[in-house]
Amino acid sequence: MKYDRIGKQLYIQNRAKFVQHMDSNSLAVFNSNDIYPVSADSTIPFQQHRDILYLSGVDQEESILVLFPDSKNEAHKEVLFLKETSELIAVWEGEKLTKENAFEVSGIKTVYWLNQFPVMFKQMMAEATAVYVNTNEHLRANTEVQTREDRFIVKLKSDYPAHTTRKSAPIMHRIRSVKESIELELMQKACKITESGIRRLLSFIQPGVWEYEIEAELAHEFLRKRSNGFAYTPIIASGKNACVLHYIENNQICLDGDVILLDVGAEYANYSSDLTRCIPVNGRFTERQRNVYNAVLHVKTEAEKLLVPGTMMAEYHKEVGLLMENQLLGLGLIDKTDIKNQKAEWPAYKKYFMHGTSHFIGLDTHDVGLWNEPIQAGMVFTCEPGIYIPEEGLGIRLEDDLVVQASGQPFNLMKDIPLEAAEIEDLMHP
Numbered sequence: 001m002k003y004d005r006i007g008k009q010l011y012i013q014n015r016a017k018f019v020q021h022m023d024s025n026s027l028a029v030f031n032s033n034d035i036y037p038v039s040a041d042s043t044i045p046f047q048q049h050r051d052i053l054y055l056s057g058v059d060q061e062e063s064i065l066v067l068f069p070d071s072k073n074e075a076h077k078e079v080l081f082l083k084e085t086s087e088l089i090a091v092w093e094g095e096k097l098t099k100e101n102a103f104e105v106s107g108i109k110t111v112y113w114l115n116q117f118p119v120m121f122k123q124m125m126a127e128a129t130a131v132y133v134n135t136n137e138h139l140r141a142n143t144e145v146q147t148r149e150d151r152f153i154v155k156l157k158s159d160y161p162a163h164t165t166r167k168s169a170p171i172m173h174r175i176r177s178v179k180e181s182i183e184l185e186l187m188q189k190a191c192k193i194t195e196s197g198i199r200r201l202l203s204f205i206q207p208g209v210w211e212y213e214i215e216a217e218l219a220h221e222f223l224r225k226r227s228n229g230f231a232y233t234p235i236i237a238s239g240k241n242a243c244v245l246h247y248i249e250n251n252q253i254c255l256d257g258d259v260i261l262l263d264v265g266a267e268y269a270n271y272s273s274d275l276t277r278c279i280p281v282n283g284r285f286t287e288r289q290r291n292v293y294n295a296v297l298h299v300k301t302e303a304e305k306l307l308v309p310g311t312m313m314a315e316y317h318k319e320v321g322l323l324m325e326n327q328l329l330g331l332g333l334i335d336k337t338d339i340k341n342q343k344a345e346w347p348a349y350k351k352y353f354m355h356g357t358s359h360f361i362g363l364d365t366h367d368v369g370l371w372n373e374p375i376q377a378g379m380v381f382t383c384e385p386g387i388y389i390p391e392e393g394l395g396i397r398l399e400d401d402l403v404v405q406a407s408g409q410p411f412n413l414m415k416d417i418p419l420e421a422a423e424i425e426d427l428m429h430p
C-alpha cells in the first residue's frame with residue numbers, strides 16, 4: 001500500500017452501521033477478491049473487494065470477515081480470517097498482516113488464520129439461524145467470472161442447506177452511499193492528485209502529441225503523489241474519438257484544431273476520483289467548440305444546483321434532459337419538430353447526450369448507492385453532462401465530483417480544477 005494508514009475508527013463505525021441492519025441471530029460473511037491470473041505465472045495486480053475493505057480496512061487477498069453480533073461467544077461477534085504469514089512469504093512477497101497488525105488496521109480482536117476457517121465457521125453457523133451473503137447487485141455489473149465471493153456462496157449453500165440466506169447488498173448500498181468525513185478527506189485527496197495531473201497537462205499538450213503520451217504524464221503525476229494510479233481506465237480521446245463514450249485505446253495523434261476529451265481520475269487509498277475536462281490541442285477553442293463547451297458547462301452548472309437533500313435521481317435526470325434539450329436547440333443540433341416527434345423513452349436530446357448525468361462515487365467509481373430514495377447529505381455524485389457530435393469530430397463532456405450538503409449547494413471536490421474555457425486557454429498560453 002502506498003497510502004497512509006487510515007485509522008481503525010472508520011471501520012469500527014462501518015461495522016456498527018452494518019450490524020444495525022442485521023436480523024437477530026444471523027451472521028454475515030465477506031470475502032476478499034481473487035488475484036486474477038493472466039497466463040503462465042502472471043497475475044493482475046490485486047484489487048480488494050470494496051465491501052470487506054469498507055468493513056475492515058483489510059487490503060489483502062484471501063481474507064474473510066465474519067460478523068455475528070448475537071454470538072454467545074464474545075470472541076466471535078466479529079472475526080477475521082487471514083492467510084497465515086510466514087518467513088518464506090515475507091521474503092518472496094513482503095510482509096503480510098500479522099494478527100496484531102490486523103487488529104491495528106481493523107479494530108477486530110479475534111483474528112484466526114485461514115486454515116482454521118472450516119472448524120471455527122462450523123461452530124458459528126451451528127449457533128446462527130440465518131446467514132447474510134454478499135452478492136453483487138450493482139445494476140451495471142456484468143461479470144462472466146465467478147468471484148471468490150460467488151464460489152463461497154455456492155459452497156456455503158451446499159454445506160449448510162438448512163440456513164436461511166439474506167442479502168448483504170442492500171445494506172452495503174445503504175451504508176456506503178453516505179460518506180464519513182474521513183472518507184470525504186480521502187476522496188478530496190484523490191481529487192487533488194487528479195488536479196496536479198491536469199495542471200501538468202496544460203503546459204504539455206500541443207499539436208502532434210500522442211494520446212498515450214498524455215496518459216503517461218498523468219500516470220507519472222498520480223504515482224508520485226502516492227496514488228496507485230488511475231481509478232478507472234483513462235479515456236484520452238482527441239477529435240472524433242471523443243464521441244466513442246468508452247474510448248480507451250488512447251493511441252492517436254492529437255491534431256491542431258481538435259479538442260481532447262480527458263476522462264481521467266486518480267485513486268487514493270482505494271477511493272476514486274472521476275473527472276472530465278476538454279482541452280483544445282492548440283490552446284484555443286474555435287467559436288463553435290466554445291459554444292458547445294459553454295452549452296455543456298451551462299447544463300452542468302444548473303444540474304449541480306439540483307444535487308440537494310430530497311432530490312430523487314430519476315426526477316433529476318429528467319430535469320437535466322430538459323436543460324440539455326434547450327441547449328441543443330440553441331446550438332441548432334435539434335429543432336422543434338424533433339421534439340414534437342420524439343418518443344417518451346428516447347427523447348430527441350439523446351441523439352447528442354446518450355448517457356446519464358450522475359452516478360454515486362466512492363470506493364468504486366460507479367459506487368453503490370440508493371437510487372430510489374431521496375438523496376441525502378454526505379452522498380457524493382459526479383455531474384457529467386456531455387454533447388457528442390460525430391459529424392463535427394467533436395465531443396465535449398465536463399465532470400466534477402460533488403458532496404451533497406445538509407443545506408445549500410453541493411461542495412465541489414474539484415472546485416480548484418480549471419473549468420471555464422477562458423481559464424484553460426490562459427493556462428495554456430501563460
Ligand code: GLY
Pocket residue numbers: 232263274359365384399
Ligand atoms: N469515467 C467513467 C464515468 O465518467 O462514469
Ligand code: MN
Pocket residue numbers: 263264274275276384399
Ligand atoms: Mn468520468
Ligand code: MN
Pocket residue numbers: 274359382384399
Ligand atoms: Mn463518471
